Amino acid sequence: MKKIKNIIEALSIHEDSEAVKILDEIGTNCEMDDVRELTAKALVKRNSEESLKVVVANKGKGINDLSPKVVMTTINELLALEDKENILKILDETIEENEEQDVKDTASSIRALMSFAS
Amino acid sequence: MQKITPLRSSLEAFKKFKTNRENNINANGHSTNPFGITFKGTVLQMDVFESASSKAPNVVKQKMQDAGKLLASAWTTVINRFSSIKQNIADFAKNVKTSTKEFIEMLNTTNVEFDFSKYSVSSLAKRPVSELGEMLSKEISSLRIK
Incomplete structure (x- = not known):
């Protein structure tokens, strides 16, 4: 598990934007909660529009994951971000444009939480 | 008839000795022995005889020789020991060299x-x-x- 953690962490700081794609395809689709949790943290840590979109606007990933543990970790990481410009933009876009109502509702809740937190 | 006195008898004995001596000198004219006395036909040389006074330096000489032998023996022992130590050091160095060589070969062949x-x-x-x-x-x- 230590190796997986290091690989995911390396992808979170990697200069190549393709790292988001790898995390999205392999990490968020893994059946193991621990791997999905690490992947969500890595995507939030990247703090790019592409990476944040993965954890906010996709059903079954990030804040919409089936595992409460993964969801709580993702929310904590989002709240801990110093630069919240990207996440607020993505949340607003998700609330306005996403087709899934569940995803919209979750994004609205997180948006409200972030407003209270800041 | 003359009366034989001790003096006369000794004079006669001396004459006899002298005659014999002269005969011996004539027979061995080249001899360097002033006494003309032979032992079993061999003339003894003067340096065969040792004076009592010459024994004292011989003791010192003997002691010096003994000390020399002791020193030589000690030196031989030291040399032998040194040779043994040298051999041990050489063996140790050889072992170290072999081990190092094997270790380097192992490193070269192993993908670490x-x-x-x-x-x-x-x-x-x-x-x-x-x-x-x-x-x-x-x-x-x-x-x-x-």
Whole structure:
């Protein structure tokens, strides 16, 4: 598990934007909660529009994951971000444009939480 | 008839001795022996005889010879020991050389790879993303098998 953690962490700081794609395809689709949790943290840590979109606007990933543990970790990481410009933009876009109502509702809740937190 | 007195008898004995001596000198005219006395036909040389006074320096000489022998013996022992130590050092050096050679050969033939450096975050971040993706899939698969 230590190796997986290091690989995911390396992808979170990697200069190549393709790292988001790898995390999205392999990490968020893994059946193991621990791997999905690490992947969500890595995507939030990247703090790019592409990476944040993965954890906010996709059903079954990030804040919409089936595992409460993964969801709580993702929310904590989002709240801990110093630069919240990207996440607020993505949340607003998700609330306005996403087709899934569940995803919209979750994004609205997180948006409200972030407003209270800041 | 003359009366034989002790003086006369000794004079006669001397004459006899003198005659014999002269005869001996004539027979061995080249002899250097002033006494003309022979022992079993061999003339003794003067230096055969040792004076009592010459024995004292011989003791010192003997002691010196003994000391010399002792010194030589000690020196031989030292040399032998030194040779033994030298041999031991040479053997040890040979062993070290052989071991080092074997170790270097082992290093050359063995592919040493340290997991902690290979899987450190900093070194992983320098690898291509595709390679990291493969590694991640591989590690997740191995975790599933366990």
